[in-house]
Amino acid sequence: MKARTRAAAFLLTPFFVLFTAVMVVPIGYAVWLSLFTEKQSGLGFGGTETVFTGLDNYTAALGDRAFREGFGVLLGYCLFYIPLLIAGALGLALLLDSALARARRFFQLALFLPHAVPGIIAALIWVYLYTPQLSPVVEAMEAGGIGFDFFSPGGALPSVVNIALWEWLGYNMVIFYAALQAIDRSVLEAATVDGAGSWRIAFSIKVPLVRASLVMVGLFTVIGSLQLFTEPLILNKGTGSAVTSTWTPNMYAYTAAFDRNDYGLAAAASVLLALTAALLSFGVTRLTGRRKEKAA
Amino acid sequence: MSRPRPQSAWLSKTAVNGALVLAVVYMLFPLVWLVTAATKDAGGLLAGNAFSFEGFDLGGNLSRLAEYNDGIYFHWYVNSLLYAGLGAVVCSLISVAAGYAFDKYDFRGKEKLFAVVLLGVLVPTTALALPMYLLASEVGIVNTYWAVLIPVLVNPFGVYLSRVFSAGYIPDEALEAARIDGAGELRTFWSIGLRMVMPGFVTVFLFQFTAIWNNFFLPLVMLSDQKLFPLSLGLYAWNSNAHAEPDFYPLVVTGSLLAVVPLVVAFVSLQRHWKAGLTAGSVK
Numbered sequence: 001m002k003a004r005t006r007a008a009a010f011l012l013t014p015f016f017v018l019f020t021a022v023m024v025v026p027i028g029y030a031v032w033l034s035l036f037t038e039k040q041s042g043l044g045f046g047g048t049e050t051v052f053t054g055l056d057n058y059t060a061a062l063g064d065r066a067f068r069e070g071f072g073v074l075l076g077y078c079l080f081y082i083p084l085l086i087a088g089a090l091g092l093a094l095l096l097d098s099a100l101a102r103a104r105r106f107f108q109l110a111l112f113l114p115h116a117v118p119g120i121i122a123a124l125i126w127v128y129l130y131t132p133q134l135s136p137v138v139e140a141m142e143a144g145g146i147g148f149d150f151f152s153p154g155g156a157l158p159s160v161v162n163i164a165l166w167e168w169l170g171y172n173m174v175i176f177y178a179a180l181q182a183i184d185r186s187v188l189e190a191a192t193v194d195g196a197g198s199w200r201i202a203f204s205i206k207v208p209l210v211r212a213s214l215v216m217v218g219l220f221t222v223i224g225s226l227q228l229f230t231e232p233l234i235l236n237k238g239t240g241s242a243v244t245s246t247w248t249p250n251m252y253a254y255t256a257a258f259d260r261n262d263y264g265l266a267a268a269a270s271v272l273l274a275l276t277a278a279l280l281s282f283g284v285t286r287l288t289g290r291r292k293e294k295a296a
Numbered sequence: 297m298s299r300p301r302p303q304s305a306w307l308s309k310t311a312v313n314g315a316l317v318l319a320v321v322y323m324l325f326p327l328v329w330l331v332t333a334a335t336k337d338a339g340g341l342l343a344g345n346a347f348s349f350e351g352f353d354l355g356g357n358l359s360r361l362a363e364y365n366d367g368i369y370f371h372w373y374v375n376s377l378l379y380a381g382l383g384a385v386v387c388s389l390i391s392v393a394a395g396y397a398f399d400k401y402d403f404r405g406k407e408k409l410f411a412v413v414l415l416g417v418l419v420p421t422t423a424l425a426l427p428m429y430l431l432a433s434e435v436g437i438v439n440t441y442w443a444v445l446i447p448v449l450v451n452p453f454g455v456y457l458s459r460v461f462s463a464g465y466i467p468d469e470a471l472e473a474a475r476i477d478g479a480g481e482l483r484t485f486w487s488i489g490l491r492m493v494m495p496g497f498v499t500v501f502l503f504q505f506t507a508i509w510n511n512f513f514l515p516l517v518m519l520s521d522q523k524l525f526p527l528s529l530g531l532y533a534w535n536s537n538a539h540a541e542p543d544f545y546p547l548v549v550t551g552s553l554l555a556v557v558p559l560v561v562a563f564v565s566l567q568r569h570w571k572a573g574l575t576a577g578s579v580k
Contacts, residue, residue, distance in 0.1 A: 009403075015394035015450070019452070021446070095315055095316055100312040103313075107320060111323050116562070117510075119512060125329065126326065128333070175574045219418070253423075
């Protein structure tokens with residue numbers, strides 16, 4: 001018995017040592033850093049010194065309009081992106097799961113393939129496809145009478161949402177499809193025998209049965225959305241897009257650290273972002289957990 | 297039960313498959329564009345007609361890619377292979393060891409410890425990049441291979457998956473048999489457990505390889521020496537130049553195409569494994 005405990009400890013140690021080093025310690029360090037500010041000492045001749053300033057960095061971040069607007073952008077992004085992603089991925093999975101679909105392996109692979117493209121390259125491709133004069137998409141839209149400027153203020157959110165959808169729709173579709181495939185077929189046969197049509201079966205039986213994966217995808221998508229950075233950064237760099245360099249809170253933290261060298265402020269912004277993620281995931285699991293208890 | 301008439305059955309079959317084809321077109325046309333665009337010279341690229349082969353110069357693009365700045369692009373390629381390959385092998389090994397321990401052993405506080413792992417899944421990692429950068433500069437490893445390699449060795453979701461796979465692939469009887477034969481615990485893990493859980497290992501490896509290959513934020517924060525860049529960061533740097541010097545556009549596009557190839561090949565040839573990963577994640 002002792003040998004087994006020792007073996008378990010041995011096998012768990014590498015993971016937990018690294019886990020502590022790259023997750024626990026940086027979280028603690030971020031909190032610590034956020035409590036200090038670099039100040040010019042004396043008349044500004046003696047370089048800088050680090051001073052404890054309590055929650056000043058937090059009030060500075062929250063008092064900065066750019067930071068608050070970043071959260072506004074995130075909120076708009078989540079409300080726009082997450083319903084589209086989940087409805088789209090679930091819809092495609094239901095189509096693929098229906099008895100009518102052909103070539104299922106091909107469809108799964110083809111829809112999943114954008115996941116093989118790094119976010120930065122996906123953003124580069126789509127920026128080309130958004131650029132008037134270069135893009136077959138803009139051209140086709142204009143030919144169809146739809147003039148849309150992806151780089152205008154109103155185009156900022158849709159253009160980022162589209163890139164994210166392209167990257168994640170197929171990935172999440174495969175998750176839902178796997179969950180649908182795991183449904184006991186006799187349940188579906190019983191419903192058919194009872195005279196339920198395929199729409200009825202899809203929405204009254206299949207969807208409720210894959211609720212757990214809906215919650216999981218929703219949770220991961222919220223956490224991923226909060227970290228939005230790469231795609232808007234590419235749009236921000238030299239395209240003339242309305243996306244600013246502090247468009248999302250993560251971009252705000254990055255510019256605070258590396259353009260303004262204000263590590264305290266950047267740490268405070270990061271901590272606030274992580275706290276938001278924690279609160280949201282707590283909220284989502286609590287909410288769905290309670291509903292599950294009621295159902296049981 | 298009313299049988300649908302053959303005509304309406306044909307209609308709904310067409311509608312379902314038609315919708316799926318439309319979705320596939322949306323997913324694949326940016327990739328097709330990438331292929332045709334990579335064959336063009338700067339003039340052809342900026343002249344529009346995206347899907348034609350006007351100004352065909354794939355050979356020229358490839359040789360410029362190989363020559364520019366003493367072949368720095370292929371330096372980045374090797375770096376990406378090193379970060380993603382080495383990082384994913386070590387990460388998978390660590391994850392599978394931990395997942396196996398969670399699955400096969402009982403010890404005090406096990407489920408509490410596992411809850412910590414699950415909490416780790418929910419941490420927004422980019423929020424940690426900045427403090428990690430400052431820590432790395434204190435330790436003196438900023439702008440080295442280690443700064444990018446060490447953080448990607450940890451993947452809590454990999455541990456979760458490994459526990460699921462360990463339960464699914466390794467029957468307890470096989471371990472008992474090895475113990476009766478007198479094998480030690482670690483030897484049993486190494487020669488029986490690890491071998492049986494190999495399909496799961498490949499799955500964790502594939503997802504971690506993809507995550508590291510696609511990683512951008514961490515190298516952006518950690519690295520300033522071009523020689524250490526992975527592809528993602530190098531292409532970003534080139535793209536930033538391209539706004540001033542359009543000659544960079546064909547380099548960025550052709551470089552992007554080559555950067556996507558390994559993952560596309562991996563996903564096409566390892567379909568069983570990424571499906572297994574997404575299934576284990578979804579059905580819990």
